[in-house]
Amino acid sequence: MTSSAIATGSAVSAGPVRVPGKRRDWRGGLMLWGFAAPALAVFIAFVLVPVALAAVYSFFNWNGLGPLVRFIGVDNYVRALTDPKFLEAIGHNLLIVVLSLAIQGPIAVGVALLLNRRIRFRGLIRTLVFVPYVLSEVIAALAFKLLLQPDGPLDGWLSALGIHGDKPLWLADQGLVMWTLFFVLSWKYLGFAILLMLAGLQAIPEELYEAAALDGASWWQIQRSITIPLLMPTVRIWAFLSMIGSLQLFDMVWVLTGGGPVTATTTMATYMVQYGFQRNQLGFGSAVAVILFVVSLVFALLYQRFVLRRDLAGAITRGA
Amino acid sequence: MNRTRMLAALAAPAAAALALAGCSSGGSSGGGDTAAPVTITWWHNGNADPLKSLWQDVADEFMAAHPNVTVKVEAYQNEDLQRTLIPNALRSGGGVDLFQAWGGGELKDQVAAGYVMDITDQVQDEVEAIGPTVSGWQLDGRTYGLPFDYSIEGFWYNKDLFAQAGINGTPKTLDELNADIQKLKDAGITPIALGAGDKWPAGHYWYNFVLKDCSVDTLKAAQSSFDFSDDCFVQAGEDLQAFIATNPFNDGYLSTSAQQGAGSSAGLVATGKAAMELMGAWDPGVMGGILKDAAAQADATPPSFLGWFNFPGIPGSKGDPTAALGGGDGFACAAWAPPECVDLLKYIDSPDVQKRLGESGAGLPVLPEAASSITDPNMQQVLDGLHSAGYVQLWLDTTYGPTVGGAMNDGIVALFGGNATPEDIVKGMQDAAATL
Numbered sequence: 001m002t003s004s005a006i007a008t009g010s011a012v013s014a015g016p017v018r019v020p021g022k023r024r025d026w027r028g029g030l031m032l033w034g035f036a037a038p039a040l041a042v043f044i045a046f047v048l049v050p051v052a053l054a055a056v057y058s059f060f061n062w063n064g065l066g067p068l069v070r071f072i073g074v075d076n077y078v079r080a081l082t083d084p085k086f087l088e089a090i091g092h093n094l095l096i097v098v099l100s101l102a103i104q105g106p107i108a109v110g111v112a113l114l115l116n117r118r119i120r121f122r123g124l125i126r127t128l129v130f131v132p133y134v135l136s137e138v139i140a141a142l143a144f145k146l147l148l149q150p151d152g153p154l155d156g157w158l159s160a161l162g163i164h165g166d167k168p169l170w171l172a173d174q175g176l177v178m179w180t181l182f183f184v185l186s187w188k189y190l191g192f193a194i195l196l197m198l199a200g201l202q203a204i205p206e207e208l209y210e211a212a213a214l215d216g217a218s219w220w221q222i223q224r225s226i227t228i229p230l231l232m233p234t235v236r237i238w239a240f241l242s243m244i245g246s247l248q249l250f251d252m253v254w255v256l257t258g259g260g261p262v263t264a265t266t267t268m269a270t271y272m273v274q275y276g277f278q279r280n281q282l283g284f285g286s287a288v289a290v291i292l293f294v295v296s297l298v299f300a301l302l303y304q305r306f307v308l309r310r311d312l313a314g315a316i317t318r319g320a
Numbered sequence: 321m322n323r324t325r326m327l328a329a330l331a332a333p334a335a336a337a338l339a340l341a342g343c344s345s346g347g348s349s350g351g352g353d354t355a356a357p358v359t360i361t362w363w364h365n366g367n368a369d370p371l372k373s374l375w376q377d378v379a380d381e382f383m384a385a386h387p388n389v390t391v392k393v394e395a396y397q398n399e400d401l402q403r404t405l406i407p408n409a410l411r412s413g414g415g416v417d418l419f420q421a422w423g424g425g426e427l428k429d430q431v432a433a434g435y436v437m438d439i440t441d442q443v444q445d446e447v448e449a450i451g452p453t454v455s456g457w458q459l460d461g462r463t464y465g466l467p468f469d470y471s472i473e474g475f476w477y478n479k480d481l482f483a484q485a486g487i488n489g490t491p492k493t494l495d496e497l498n499a500d501i502q503k504l505k506d507a508g509i510t511p512i513a514l515g516a517g518d519k520w521p522a523g524h525y526w527y528n529f530v531l532k533d534c535s536v537d538t539l540k541a542a543q544s545s546f547d548f549s550d551d552c553f554v555q556a557g558e559d560l561q562a563f564i565a566t567n568p569f570n571d572g573y574l575s576t577s578a579q580q581g582a583g584s585s586a587g588l589v590a591t592g593k594a595a596m597e598l599m600g601a602w603d604p605g606v607m608g609g610i611l612k613d614a615a616a617q618a619d620a621t622p623p624s625f626l627g628w629f630n631f632p633g634i635p636g637s638k639g640d641p642t643a644a645l646g647g648g649d650g651f652a653c654a655a656w657a658p659p660e661c662v663d664l665l666k667y668i669d670s671p672d673v674q675k676r677l678g679e680s681g682a683g684l685p686v687l688p689e690a691a692s693s694i695t696d697p698n699m700q701q702v703l704d705g706l707h708s709a710g711y712v713q714l715w716l717d718t719t720y721g722p723t724v725g726g727a728m729n730d731g732i733v734a735l736f737g738g739n740a741t742p743e744d745i746v747k748g749m750q751d752a753a754a755t756l
Contacts, residue, residue: 061755063723064411065433079755149583150572172572174737260517261574262737278403279726280429281755 076287112197200234368609423456425721465652469683472646515578557742727752
C-alpha cells in the first residue's frame with residue numbers, strides 16, 4: 001500500500017511532458033489528466049479518504065455506533081503508545097523484520113544461485129519452490145494449524161520417524177510459537193524471494209561470465225565478484241517488500257494463532273483488530289491504524305531515501 | 321436426509337401454514353394479497369444441523385404464508401457473526417434485517433446508537449408468555465428483541481470414561497471435582513478439554529468461580545456500576561489459579577479452538593479423548609456436527625455417553641452453590657427492517673416453532689409451554705439444572721459488553737498462560753471501564 005502510494009503520487013507530480021508549443025502543451029496536459037483520472041479517483045477514494053477518516057476517528061472516543069461526539073484529543077495515541085501490549089506487538093513486528101532479512105535473504109540468494117545452474121529437473125524444482133507463494137495465506141495458515149495441533153499429523157510423522165515422547169506444543173508454547181510462526185512465514189514467502197532473485201540473475205549479462213571464464217575465474221570467484229554485486233539491486237527491492245510485509249503482517253498470524261497464545265504473537269495489525277474492532281473502540285483502533293501507517297511510511301521513506309536511491313535514480317526521483 | 325427428517329420437513333409446513341393463517345389475518349387487514357414485495361435478510365449462528373435446517377424450514381414456511389416476503393437466510397460462524405458481521409452491517413445501516421442478538425451490554429450499545437427496532441407494542445403477548453428470561457433483551461421497560469432459547473452451562477462429561485475411572489455420581493463441591501480429576505488422571509484419561517484459543521471458553525472458568533465466590537448482590541451491582549472492588553473477584557482468580565495448577569486440561573489448550581473440527585475441545589470430548597468440558601447447552605449439537613464432518617456420516621448424532629452437571633459450589637464462600645451461568649440466543653430487528661421482520665420474529669417464538677426447537681435438541685425453548693417438547697435427554701438435564709438454580713447470571717462478557725468483557729477475557733487467558741495475576745484481571749476490567 002505504502003509503496004504504491006509513493007509511486008503513484010510521484011508519477012502524478014512529475015507533471016505533463018514538456019513539448020514545444022502552447023496549444024499542444026495544453027492538450028498534452030488534458031490527455032495526461034484524462035488518463036490518470038480513473039486511477040487517481042480510485043486512489044483518493046480507497047486510500048487517501050480512508051486514511052484521512054481514520055485520522056479523524058483517532059481523536060474521538062467512539063464505539064463505532066452513532067455519531068462522533070466525544071472528542072478526546074491525543075488520548076488514544078497516548079493510551080496505545082503507553083500500553084505494554086502494543087509495544088510488545090511492535091517488538092514482534094520488528095523481530096519478524098530482522099529475522100526475515102537475516103534468515104530468508106541469504107537462503108533465497110543461495111537457492112537462487114543453485115537453481116540458476118544447469119541441473120536436472122530445474123523447471124520442476126523452480127515451480128515447486130514457488131507453489132507455497134501461490135496458496136492464499138488463509139489456506140496455508142489453516143493447513144499448518146491443522147498440521148501442528150497437539151497429536152496432529154506433524155507429531156505423528158515425528159513418532160513414525162522414531163522420535164517418541166512428548167512433542168513440543170508448536171502453537172501453544174508461548175516461547176516457541178514465534179519461531180513456529182516464522183517458519184510458516186518463511187515457507188510461504190521464500191518462494192517469492194527466490195523467484196525475484198532468479199529474475200535478477202537472468203538480467204546479469206552473459207558476457208561478464210564469459211569474460212570471467214576466459215580470465216580463469218572459479219565458480220566461487222564469479223559468484224562473489226560478479227553475480228552477488230549485480231544482484232544487489234534485486235536484493236534491496238526484496239528487502240523493501242519484505243520489511244513492509246512484516247510490518248503489516250496480519251492474515252497468517254490471525255488464522256494461525258490469533259495473536260496468541262495470550263499475546264505471544266500479536267502484531268500491530270492484530271492488536272488493532274482485537275482492541276479496535278472486537279472491543280468496539282473504533283476511535284482507539286483508528287489511532288493504532290494511524291500509528292501503523294506512520295511506522296510503515298517512515299520505514300518506506302527512509303529506505304527509499306538511503307538504500308534504494310541509486311537503484312531508483314531517474315525512475316521516480318526525476319534524475320535527482 | 322433420512323426418512324424421519326423428510327417426513328418432518330413435509331409435515332411441518334402444513335402445521336405452520338395453519339398457525340400462520342391465524343396471526344396474519346389479524347395484522348394485515350385485508351391487504352395481504354396486494355402487499356408490495358419485501359425482502360428480509362436474516363443472519364443467525366446456526367451453521368450446523370439441526371438448527372440450520374430448522375431456521376431454513378421456518379423461513380420457507382414464513383414465505384409460503386406471506387407470498388410478498390422473501391426471506392434470505394444466512395448462517396455464519398458465531399464469532400464472525402457477533403464480532404464482525406453484525407457490527408459492520410449495523411454501522412453501514414443496511415444489509416441485515418433480522419439478526420442474532422445475545423442481549424446484555426452489546427444490545428444496549430446497539431440500541432443507544434439507534435440501530436435496533438423498538439418492538440414493545442407488537443410483542444406484548446410473546447413477552448408475557450416467555451417470562452423473566454426476556455429481560456436481557458429489554459432496556460428501561462422497552463423490548464428490543466426476543467430470545468428463542470435460554471439455557472445454562474455446565475460440565476458435559478463422558479459417562480463411560482467417568483465409570484472407567486471409578487467415579488460414582490457427579491461432583492457437588494469443588495473438592496469433589498478435584499478428586500474426580502485426579503481419578504481420571506490416574507486412569508490415564510485427559511480430564512478436561514478446553515478451547516482457550518477462542519478465549520471465551522477459558523473466560524467461563526473465571527465467570528463460574530466469580531459466580532460461586534461472589535454474593536448475588538455483588539454480581540447484580542457490578543452489572544451496571546462496573547464496580548469490581550469486592551474481594552470476591554480477586555478470590556475467583558486465585559481459586560482459578562489453584563485449579564489450573566492441578567493441570568486438568570488437554571495438552572496445548574491455550575491454542576485449542578472450541579468448536580472447529582476433531583482437534584477442538586468439543587471434538588476431543590466427542591471422540592472420547594477427554595472426559596469433560598465446561599460448555600453451554602449447545603455442546604451436544606456441536607459435537608454431533610463434528611462427528612458428522614469427521615466420519616462423513618450424514619446421520620451422526622451427539623454422542624450417547626454424555627451427562628451433565630453444573631459447576632460445583634465452593635463451601636464457605638459467599639456465592640450461591642446452586643447459582644448457574646447462562647445465556648440465551650435471540651433475534652432483533654434492525655431499525656430499518658420492514659414491519660414483516662417483527663412477524664417473522666413472532667413466528668420464531670410461536671409455540672409451534674418453539675416446540676420443534678425443543679424436539680430438535682438444538683436448544684432449550686424459552687416458552688414454558690414448549691418445555692414438554694424437550695425429549696432429548698441431554699437437554700432435559702440442562703432444564704433440570706435451570707429449574708434447580710437459585711440464581712441465573714447472564715454470561716459475564718455479554719453482561720459487561722465488548723469493551724469491559726474483552727479486557728476481562730484477555731486478562732483471564734493471560735492468567736491461564738501464567739502471564740497475569742488475579743489482580744491483573746480486575747485491574748484490566750476497571751481500566752477498560754474507564755475508557756468507555
